[in-house]
Structures are given as C-alpha cells and as structure tokens.
Amino acid sequence: MTGGKIVAYIGAGILILFGVLFIMATFSQTGQLGWLLVGIIMVLIAFGLIWFASRKPKPETPVNVTYKVDLSGDVNLETMKCKSCGGALTSENVKMVAGAPVVSCPYCGTSYQLSEEPKW
Numbered sequence: 001m002t003g004g005k006i007v008a009y010i011g012a013g014i015l016i017l018f019g020v021l022f023i024m025a026t027f028s029q030t031g032q033l034g035w036l037l038v039g040i041i042m043v044l045i046a047f048g049l050i051w052f053a054s055r056k057p058k059p060e061t062p063v064n065v066t067y068k069v070d071l072s073g074d075v076n077l078e079t080m081k082c083k084s085c086g087g088a089l090t091s092e093n094v095k096m097v098a099g100a101p102v103v104s105c106p107y108c109g110t111s112y113q114l115s116e117e118p119k120w
Helices: 003-026 033-054
Strands: 094-097 100-104 111-113
Touching: 003 033
Parallel strands: none
Antiparallel strands: 094 100, 100 111
16 A cells, blocks of 8 residues: 555545534534534545545556667678578567577577677
8 A cells, every 4th residue: 555545544534533523513402504514525525535545546558668689790680590500590580588689590499699799
C-alpha cells in the first residue's frame, strides 16, 4: 500500500467517525438540523475517499524496445557467414540476447555471440 492510500483511509475513518457523531448529535436535545447535513456530507466524502483509494491503477501499455547495434568498421550483412558451417547469414539471424548481439545459424543451428574485431 502506498503512503497516499494509507492517508486516504485514515482520513476516511476520521471523517466517518465525526460524521456519525454529527448525525447522532442532531437528535439530541440541543441538536440542530444543520448538523445532520454536515454529518451526511462528511460520511459521503469519507466514502468517496475510500472509493478513490481502493481504485486499481490502469494496466500499463506494453513498451517496445528497439536495440540499435552500431558495428564498427565495414560490416556487410550479405557477406556474413557462419563460423561453424560457412552458411550465409542475414540480418534476421541476429537477435539481441541479454544486451549482446547473438547469431543463430539456420543451417547448422549453432548460436554464438558476435565479437567485435579491433579497429586497429
């Protein structure tokens, strides 16, 4: 429960307590009719607070994350070949796994992480 909900429930409890006291005081010997209105308004505000605090948050919309891989040097995906079998690989065979580009060969089923060659 968040702090705002706790404060709302405590405030609602206090408002219900005093609202009921005002309603009961209306029917005493020195009671006034205005106290009934004040008591009813306090109880209605309290139930409004309870309703507001008990609402469930809206479900979050799914977030699409796009990873852009910046490969250094001259990398041409048409000439990329599997390290195991030498089969031609395309951009569809490269996936992001745990933040690293991983290649899955459709021919031999081998999966390996792309390694960046030094620039020098």
